[in-house]
Amino acid sequence: MVPVRDELFARLERFYDAIPRDGAHTEAFGGLVLFVRDGAGWPFYARPRLDATEPASAADVADVRRRQRELGLPEAFEWVHENNPELLAVARSAGLSVLEAPLMVLDPTALPSVTELSDVPVRLLDPAAPTFGADLAARRAVAAVGFAAPGTAVGGAGPAARDTALVELPLDALAEEQCRTESGHRISALAELPGQGAVASGMAMRVDDAAEIAGIATLPSARRRGLGAAITAALARRLLADGVDLVFLSAGSTEIARVYLRVGFRRVGTACIAEPA
Template sequence: MDNVRTEPTATFDRLEHLYDAVPRDVARAEEHGPLVLFVRDGPGWPFYARPRLDATAPASVADVTAVRQRQRELGQPEAFEWVHERHPDLLAVTRAAGLTVLEAPLMVLDPAATPAVPEDFTDVPVRLLDPAAPGFAADVAARRAVAAVAFAAAGTARGDAGPAQRDAAITELDPASLDEERARVADGRRLSVLAETPTEGALASAMAMPLGDTAEIAGVATLPSARRRGLGAAVTAALAGELRQAGTDLIFLSAGSEEIARVYLRVGFRRLGTACIAEPTALI
């Protein structure tokens, strides 16, 4: 955790508030001692458990184990997320409970930075998804397919998976999911972008979840065959620029690794702390 600046308590307060509030928009919250589990009953990306905002004591191994049991009952992933600087005890607790923890660089856009990518870094245009456009459903499906292919081969290394695999991963959205996505974009609760060319189609995607004057950028994904072209930086800069224009003064994200964090440094982000993501140890 070298080179992490000391941040005011208010900054972490705002992050904690967003982490707690965003899932409540589409999921119900179950309180389990000092932890809260967000449960999505309908279709969509499943959520996680995290420390309650009003918890007065840290979670124990027994607390984590009980929530994991509940997640299994619900058919949800056994996942926990938190900010290490706010809940430092949880790292050892989740590991003792048998979970593997990803310590991801938590980064914030420097207030003095202008989010932009040098013109010579990529020539692939980036566009904001429009919920009123006739092709919105196809755009959302493409964004999700790009993410599915990209996250199946995480990292920044180039690979073979590209447009063909993206097209094979495209599925038709059910009406409820599409209506939810359109409503969230239309009222500003979500921004989504695609980087695409006329010949290759969508190559990279990302989204942002604003809440008042704070926003998280997430789901930054590039098809393996299109990596090393600056597309991750391009979609991140595009979202950050839109958020800044809308008056968002705290923009943050979590990088999957130190290598990926270097992409965001180029856009104007800096290290804030560490975001922890705990999941069961993968069986090989």
């Protein structure tokens, strides 16, 4: 069952604060903390400080954005609305566009098997396999194509678009992914069709006994086959088997949230993601 609400939101806040810390240093700006990545990789965000004594102000947001521009970083902010409800109005008054994403937590008793959701096999990536680098590049390429066409509608972009989006990972980024996968802090998954290769992908990030599933994407040409749900279920089952007792995700829209309802996820709140309009 979903944890008690107050405990749940405290755990979510600790997770969001912890997940960037092994790859970034922090800079404090009033009620906000900016995570600045050390080395190559996807840039991080700013979010409310765990130890803040006052809510984040418009001045704090402006200071963070100025610093993000200085560093060449996206002006990105993330927070859980239930933990910091005042930040929504502050962000909008600063000219930021805010995505209010359904925040959903898994009820393990409602988790179906992967085969109940799709007849397409799902494979978890093995960091020791000689194909790990290519598999990881495929996961990222599927995500790039899938997120370029948001929603669940079937479209024309398929394996050819994925292959065009393929980018070989730098050796340091590949080594980081292997290390995190071997340690159980990262799990990646692919769904593959004969003759087409990877058509859906996703990942999970773990801190202690909590984990977030993210990056679930399906090539538009392969949609409406239950692949996103199957990827999500496969990741969730692995996490539960590894001892995780809090599995959660943020859906990009209420339409996409309906996919996760089929997998046993239940909405508990709202994850806010802000960036310039």
